[in-house]
Amino acid sequence: MDCDTYHELIVADIDGTLSPRERKSVRMHLDACPVCRNARVLEAEFAAHLRRGPRLVEAPQAVQDRLRAAIGSATRAPPPRRRR
Amino acid sequence: MAVDGDLKARFEASALPLMHHVYTAAFYLTRNRSEAEDLLQETYLRAYRFFHRFTPGTNVKAWLLTILYNVLRNRYRHRLAEQRRFDFAPVAQAYERIAASRDSGGGFGDAVFRLLVDGEIERALVNLPHDFRAVVLLVDVHELSYAEAAAALGCPVGTIRSRLSRARRLLQVALHDYAREHGLLNI
Ligand SMILES: [Zn+2]
Numbered sequence: 001m002d003c004d005t006y007h008e009l010i011v012a013d014i015d016g017t018l019s020p021r022e023r024k025s026v027r028m029h030l031d032a033c034p035v036c037r038n039a040r041v042l043e044a045e046f047a048a049h050l051r052r053g054p055r056l057v058e059a060p061q062a063v064q065d066r067l068r069a070a071i072g073s074a075t076r077a078p079p080p081r082r083r084r
Numbered sequence: 085m086a087v088d089g090d091l092k093a094r095f096e097a098s099a100l101p102l103m104h105h106v107y108t109a110a111f112y113l114t115r116n117r118s119e120a121e122d123l124l125q126e127t128y129l130r131a132y133r134f135f136h137r138f139t140p141g142t143n144v145k146a147w148l149l150t151i152l153y154n155v156l157r158n159r160y161r162h163r164l165a166e167q168r169r170f171d172f173a174p175v176a177q178a179y180e181r182i183a184a185s186r187d188s189g190g191g192f193g194d195a196v197f198r199l200l201v202d203g204e205i206e207r208a209l210v211n212l213p214h215d216f217r218a219v220v221l222l223v224d225v226h227e228l229s230y231a232e233a234a235a236a237l238g239c240p241v242g243t244i245r246s247r248l249s250r251a252r253r254l255l256q257v258a259l260h261d262y263a264r265e266h267g268l269l270n271i
Contacts, residue, residue: 004176007249007253008245008246008248008249009245010249011245011248011249011252012230012245012248012249015223015230015248017229017230035180035184038183038184038186039179039183041186042182042183042186042256043252046252046255046256049205050205050220050224050252050255051224053206053209053224053225054108054112054205054206054209054224055206056104056105056107056108056225057104057107057108057111057112058104058107059103059107059120059121059124060121063107063121063124063125064103066125067100067103067124067125067128068100070125070128070129071092071095071096071100071128071129071132074129074132074133
């Protein structure tokens with residue numbers, strides 16, 4: 001595996017989604033590779049910042065109201081086809 | 085009828101409060117407010133129509149975002165396909181330079197990042213190529229698991245991993261460029 005692939009595992013490790021076997025493989029690579037050790041520090045910091053990063057965008061109130069009304073009056077069964 | 089009324093109440097209680105999530109994703113994915121409003125509407129109407137298929141106890145947010153992404157894919161298939169080609173090599177090199185300069189202060193650090201956070205990370209996110217933007221949104225903004233994100237995008241978990249790794253590098257390179265241009269970093 002090259003450092004590019006290890007970067008995926010480093011990010012996934014920070015996000016807590018690696019299997020024990022993959023974690024071991026990452027740890028062994030980090031012991032041997034100073035570039036990836038630096039990347040690990042950058043990614044850990046960045047992941048923490050990202051969590052506080054982009055905020056949710058609120059839908060305009062009028063859009064919310066329209067949607068609530070549409071759901072309120074909607075039937076869940078598919079509407080019968082109208083004939084002309 | 086009683087069952088249906090119950091479903092409606094459950095939908096209103098569990099799905100409607102997540103409107104801001106769906107709207108945020110729709111907005112970042114289309115980069116356009118009126119398209120986002122339209123997508124929000126269609127996603128919710130479809131979700132409501134198929135709410136009997138939702139498995140109680142699973143993640144409603146992930147389910148809604150999956151529907152959103154299906155709606156989006158059906159509508160913008162052509163536009164999405166155009167954005168697929170992307171040369172990552174220069175980004176990987178720029179990122180390596182940042183990583184290499186880390187010992188001499190090349191990381192962001194809390195102070196620099198706080199200055200950046202207002203608007204700049206949003207702008208960097210908006211500018212990501214579509215596939216990378218979608219993964220960052222689902223995992224980092226809406227906090228879906230890798231497996232949920234994979235289901236929403238209809239791709240393997242390995243694809244989520246590789247796109248996320250690249251997307252985070254892309255974002256850091258973009259923020260780094262911005263910080264350097266504005267004198268927040270002297271590397
Ligand atoms: Zn390495």
